[in-house]
Structures are given as structure tokens and as C-alpha cells.
Amino acid sequence: MASHRRLGVLGGMGPLASAQFMCRLTELTPARRDQDHIPTVLWSDPRVPDRTEARLHGGADPMPWFARGLEALEAAGCGAVVIPCNTAHGWHATMAAASRLPILHIVDAAAADLRRRGVEGGPVGILGTAGTIAMGLYQERLAARGYACLSPAPQDLEGAVMPAIAAVKAGAVRDAHDPLVAAAKALVRAGARAVVLACTEIPLAIRPEDEAPVGVPLVDTIDALARAALAWARPQAARRPAGLLEPS
Structure with a gap:
């Protein structure tokens, strides 16, 4: 079942975790052909300042970098955003206020x-x-x-x-x-x-x-966020028994 909803991924925190999210989103998607997968745009910018340093030790503010990525994902036509970084969700409310896109919470x-x-x-x-x-x-x-x-x-x-x-x-x-x-x-x-x-x-x-x-x-x-993304992209499928959202 093809999805017309385009998912944005605000990533790079770190790059390997973002790549793993993309792999798991693909593996968890019940698909038989390329066209059954979720249209996705990954914004992977590893230059985002360290989130723990920012919050606990007065390090550089990552919010301008978050805003830049969100603007790019919105311009790319994404309908919602996921962030495969837990600590970045300390800025979730600020990001949500700064963007027109819904941001699924990890x-x-x-x-x-x-x-x-x-x-x-x-x-x-x-x-x-x-x-x-x-x-x-x-x-x-x-x-x-x-x-x-x-x-x-x-x-x-x-x-x-x-x-x-x-x-x-x-x-x-x-x-x-x-x-x-x-x-x-x-x-x-x-x-x-x-x-x-x-x-x-x-x-x-x-x-x-x-x-x-x-x-x-x-x-x-990572898997939990991928499942949430699938539920957003395919709301009809998400209302089916949970096993139908698992890989075969």
C-alpha cells in the first residue's frame, strides 16, 4: 500500500543512528515493492552542537541548527518530522513552536x-x-x-x-x-x-x-520511532492488528 505522506527526518545526531533509523523504517515497512515504502527526506547534519553540552554545560545552542533543518524539510514537502535523537527532544516544544510541521515525540x-x-x-x-x-x-x-x-x-x-x-x-x-x-x-x-x-x-x-x-x-x-512514523504515514494500516506492521 503506497503512502502519499512524505516524512522528514531531522538527523545527524549522530549520523550512524540516523542511518540505522532509515534502515529500520525500511525493514519495518510491510512492502512488496519499492513503491510500497514511505517517501522520506533525511536531513543529516552532524554539525549540530552537542545537546548534552548545551543543556548541562552552557555549550553552543543547537536550536538554530534545528530550525535550519526543519525549514529545509518543510521546503522539501514533508508533512511531519521525526528526530532520531532523544536528547534533542529537550527542544521539542521550541521546535514545535518554530515550525508548521508536526514533530512526532520519541x-x-x-x-x-x-x-x-x-x-x-x-x-x-x-x-x-x-x-x-x-x-x-x-x-x-x-x-x-x-x-x-x-x-x-x-x-x-x-x-x-x-x-x-x-x-x-x-x-x-x-x-x-x-x-x-x-x-x-x-x-x-x-x-x-x-x-x-x-x-x-x-x-x-x-x-x-x-x-x-x-x-x-x-x-x-529507533524502532519505536520508526513504528510511530509508519502509523503517521499509514493511519489506516495503523488501525489494523499490530502484527501487520511487523516485517514478514
């Missing part, structure tokens, strides 16, 4: 995926950047849906999670695997009934086969 996509996985309420672990954790992006938005959030201990966040994310950005994806799995397990020991991979670099290092050793559902925010 936390809402993660909440929908928690429900899809059968996790309703209870403590949920948030494995993300220091910026995402400090801004309360998940804590506030998930609390409104009945979820309590658990964050990594400071020593895990600074000693394992942030270095692992930096390793992925530097291309050393394998080096990030063990520290991230250990941090996820620590959240489970603290009581998490699921762990949200709340930085789009993290699903590049943690794989689906890691879910069994961790012991709880792992919510991949």
Missing part, C-alpha cells in the same frame, strides 16, 4: 512500544545520556502515562553509559556493548520491569539477543 513512541510489549505501569529503566536524564524527558512524560522511571546510578551514567555512547559515535560499537548491558542489568536489579534504550546510539550496541540476559523487555527507541 518518548510518546517509546510509551507506545512499552504498551505493545505488554509493560503497563511500574518502574521503567531509562538508559540515556546525562542530558536526557537531567532534563527529565522520560520521567515527566512517562509519569503522565502511569510509569515510574529509574535512572542509572551516577557512577554507571558517567563511568559506563556516557563513555559507551561516545564509543559508538567514534565508531567503536563493540566496545560499547558490555558497559551498556551491565548498566541495563543494574537498572533491572533496582526494580525496572523494562529498560528503554533512550539514546539512539545505544541500540547500535545492544542487540535483540541481549534481551534474554538482561531479563526484561528492551525498548529500542
Whole structure:
């Protein structure tokens, strides 16, 4: 079923995560031919200033770069935007006010995926950047849906999670695997009934086969955002049973 809705992707934060989003959007689309896929425009600009540095340490403001990308996606005829970067959603309200395009929220996509996985309420672990954790992006938005959030201990966040994310950005994806799995397990020991991979670099290092050793559902925010994009692009299909939106 072809879609006439054109999706905009505000990416480059980082480039590998944006590329993975495009791959997963393609793989999750139920398609039998090229024309069945979602028309998509990717704006991948890695020059956007670091979001955590901006929020926590007074670094350069990324908002002018966000605005430039949104203007380009609007000019390209996109009808909605997704941003495969969790920390960038700290500027979601400002971006939404500055653009005529609706911007799908990655936390809402993660909440929908928690429900899809059968996790309703209870403590949920948030494995993300220091910026995402400090801004309360998940804590506030998930609390409104009945979820309590658990964050990594400071020593895990600074000693394992942030270095692992930096390793992925530097291309050393394998080096990030063990520290991230250990941090996820620590959240489970603290009581998490699921762990949200709340930085789009993290699903590049943690794989689906890691879910069994961790012991709880792992919510991949790249996949969750791709599913939200599909639901926007194909609202009729989204009202069908969930299995019809999965790859064959």
C-alpha cells in the first residue's frame, strides 16, 4: 500500500543512528515493492552542537541548527518530522513552536512500544545520556502515562553509559556493548520491569539477543520511532492488528 505522506527526518545526531533509523523504517515497512515504502527526506547534519553540552554545560545552542533543518524539510514537502535523537527532544516544544510541521515525540513512541510489549505501569529503566536524564524527558512524560522511571546510578551514567555512547559515535560499537548491558542489568536489579534504550546510539550496541540476559523487555527507541512514523504515514494500516506492521 503506497503512502502519499512524505516524512522528514531531522538527523545527524549522530549520523550512524540516523542511518540505522532509515534502515529500520525500511525493514519495518510491510512492502512488496519499492513503491510500497514511505517517501522520506533525511536531513543529516552532524554539525549540530552537542545537546548534552548545551543543556548541562552552557555549550553552543543547537536550536538554530534545528530550525535550519526543519525549514529545509518543510521546503522539501514533508508533512511531519521525526528526530532520531532523544536528547534533542529537550527542544521539542521550541521546535514545535518554530515550525508548521508536526514533530512526532520519541518518548510518546517509546510509551507506545512499552504498551505493545505488554509493560503497563511500574518502574521503567531509562538508559540515556546525562542530558536526557537531567532534563527529565522520560520521567515527566512517562509519569503522565502511569510509569515510574529509574535512572542509572551516577557512577554507571558517567563511568559506563556516557563513555559507551561516545564509543559508538567514534565508531567503536563493540566496545560499547558490555558497559551498556551491565548498566541495563543494574537498572533491572533496582526494580525496572523494562529498560528503554533512550539514546539512539545505544541500540547500535545492544542487540535483540541481549534481551534474554538482561531479563526484561528492551525498548529500542529507533524502532519505536520508526513504528510511530509508519502509523503517521499509514493511519489506516495503523488501525489494523499490530502484527501487520511487523516485517514478514
